Amino acid sequence: MRVVVTGAAGNVAQQVLPALEQRYELRPVDLADGDLSDAAVAGRLVADADAIVHLAGNAQPSASWDELFAPNIVAVANILAAARKKRVVFASSVHAVGQYREGIVDSHSPAAPCCSYGASKAYAEAAANSHCYQFGGSAICLRLGACTPEPPALDALEHWLGPEDLQQLVIRALETPVRFAIVPGISANTGSRWSTANPIGYSPTQDSANHRHLVETATGWATCEGAAV
Numbered sequence: 500m501r502v503v504v505t506g507a508a509g510n511v512a513q514q515v516l517p518a519l520e521q522r523y524e525l526r527p528v529d530l531a532d533g534d535l536s537d538a539a540v541a542g543r544l545v546a547d548a549d550a551i552v553h554l555a556g557n558a559q560p561s562a563s564w565d566e567l568f569a570p571n572i573v574a575v576a577n578i579l580a581a582a583r584k585k586r587v588v589f590a591s592s593v594h595a596v597g598q599y600r601e602g603i604v605d606s607h608s609p610a611a612p613c614c615s616y617g618a619s620k621a622y623a624e625a626a627a628n629s630h631c632y633q634f635g636g637s638a639i640c641l642r643l644g645a646c647t648p649e650p651p652a653l654d655a656l657e658h659w660l661g662p663e664d665l666q667q668l669v670i671r672a673l674e675t676p677v678r679f680a681i682v683p684g685i686s687a688n689t690g691s692r693w694s695t696a697n698p699i700g701y702s703p704t705q706d707s708a709n710h711r712h713l714v715e716t717a718t719g720w721a722t723c724e725g726a727a728v
């Protein structure tokens with residue numbers, strides 16, 4: 500399978516590419532290959548692909564709409580249009596459901612973004628869903644937690660996604676014949692409110708509890724603070 504990975508120079512891609520290289524004919528692309536907010540560029544970069552792992556985007560939860568519009572809205576629309584019926588794996592985020600402060604969060608939790616960045620990810624999920632419904636495409640949206648080799652802070656323990664689980668998740672998302680799904684991108688973290696139940700056979704094995712002793716900072720990765728009422 501020929502797989503284009505966008506955002507290939509980024510943090511998430513660097514953790515997942517080694518596993519993908521062993522299974523697929525891989526084409527990693529990043530800004531140096533062209534800006535995906537240009538529809539012609541998106542069309543050119545994915546033309547020969549069988550599937551796309553779309554990781555490119557503005558990954559900053561503090562970003563403004565001015566900063567998000569081109570990379571997280573226009574580029575997503577361009578990727579979907581260019582992909583047609585090809586499988587697209589999208590990097591969504593826990594920020595798409597960041598308003599949920601208690602109770603279980605799972606793949607059926609409706610989008611409830613905690614910030615503009617989270618809203619841009621909710622848009623990507625909805626755009627991918629409508630693309631599948633309207634045009635017969637195929638998309639898996641991964642609500643990624645903290646994708647780091649070790650949990651970066653105490654408030655990331657419940658939604659950490661370890662590198663081995665991230666690799667398994669992306670492979671399952673590429674290979675499972677499900678037309679559309681939203682899948683929590685979370686490891687099997689002890690005590691987490693995140694359900695990892697999913698329809699693509701992702702079965703996480705890493706647990707942030709095993710790294711807790713390495714975590715020195717209390718905060719830094721939680722979904723955004725809610726607005727004062």
Ligand SMILES: NC(=O)c1ccc[n+]([C@@H]2O[C@H](COP(=O)([O-])OP(=O)(O)OC[C@H]3O[C@@H](n4cnc5c(N)ncnc54)[C@H](O)[C@@H]3O)[C@@H](O)[C@H]2O)c1
Binds near residue numbers: 647
């Ligand atoms: N890092 C995490 O823990 C995390 C968590 C949840 C979701 N995500 C999502 O995963 C994806 C990857 O995150 P990351 O941490 O690797 O981000 P990153 O900033 O490290 O990498 C993103 C890459 O996308 C490229 N890019 C940005 N705009 C582009 C454009 N218009 N055209 C082409 N390339 C463009 C950048 O050059 C960069 O190399 C993002 O969509 C992010 O929102 C990341």
